[in-house]
Amino acid sequence: MGDFPDIRTQIGDYVDLFVSFLDSSLEGFFDLIFFVASRTINGIDDFLMFMPWWLFILIIVLLGWYFRSVFSGILYGFFIFLIGTFGLWEDMMTTIAIIVTAVLICLIIGIPVGVWMAFSKGSSTILRPLLDAMQTMPSFVYLIPAIFFFGLGNVSAIFATLIYALPPVIRLTELAIRGVDKEVIESAQSFGSSKWQMLRKVQLPQALPTIMAGVNQTTMMALAMVVIASMVGASGLGEQVLISINRIDIALGFEAGISIVFLAIIIDRITNGVADKLQRHRGTN
Template identity: 55%
Template structure:
């Protein structure tokens, strides 16, 4: 049942670890520029990536990035439709909100127990645990973004004879995009936090050296790998935030 997930994760990991480092670095810098259009952000990414490579943490970092990438894609694919469903129906929102509250307040270690009981130890169980932990902001902010769309805009769309699907696709989702981007940003941050904990059940990446450092009291190993995680988090955060701000400005210009 979960073999497509495993293939997707393995393909992402293979691509990130086997592609030569200059190509991956250029790709990340190009994505950073496309998202932020800021030279500062791009220049901040470069020394972080070079330091990770110089300190021999490149492979683990690429495994972590591939894991975050797959988790984020899955969270978007599952979270946006649920968020749309919640925005359409107050009853659905009343049912799903308590579940999201439980998901967000549950200690992250507890997620590992049912996943390990049902699926054992390995990458896919780890991936599922990370997605469950990271998805609530995606669902909440999609719902919020669509609900905050101006009623006058929706009335105008109705006056032009838009169907509910056209209204969703061409009015509500584009206008809710800055809020949805904030949800994606939060999902990435939560996925990064969970990846370290998921290393306890076999998720490869920067979490495993941290775990090893805790078990054996290797201070330097733990600090360096911890800083690498912080470095990736800052890159993801700055790029996605800058993209969200650009969308916000674009929306204000369109409204103006």
């Protein structure tokens, strides 16, 4: 077999120059993002830490009871109690704060973009390959620009999580809006509804269960980034997993890992329960 010709493109160098240009020309913008994101994380974390442990567990039990069943609520409360007995209560609250902040940003960006793609075939054609790249690019790659723009810490974790977790809510929002029954849309048009009225009163309510499925997927993908984000200085349960790897501490690794599993189960079941309730509510109307 012959050797490949000694030809090297400079694409990576051009990307490096472009990122450096963004960092220098948009420094104020990135500083604003850092300020808002860090304040949001710290605010949510402080609020959760201020809440008595028993009240937080009670809220989880009630959410599980309302959206799933009595048994589910008690089981979820027991999971949270177990995490506390591991000595990981503060780390769990920090992890929840990071996930909530990342998911909120994903929803603020993702749902409007998904609606835009549903109404604009051109934007959908352009953005779909970008979303494919965001989902298939190795998640470790996202840590490089995160460190470059924001340094080490929780804000970098949110930036990397945002890129990784954003596509599902965009895709499912677009799919949900496009999948609204055409007869319902034609009926609304016959009553003289404007595009905005039709979106707000017809399409979004009809699409809400599918959009909630997108919220669920985005939340789970954000949680999947917890351990990876710890490599850029993110605190929380992921940091404990990373410490256990460095120390080869099986006990800490198991406790931190199973705590992440417990959180994943609770978040997945509750968000699915919200989607199911919305689906049943829509079916009765």
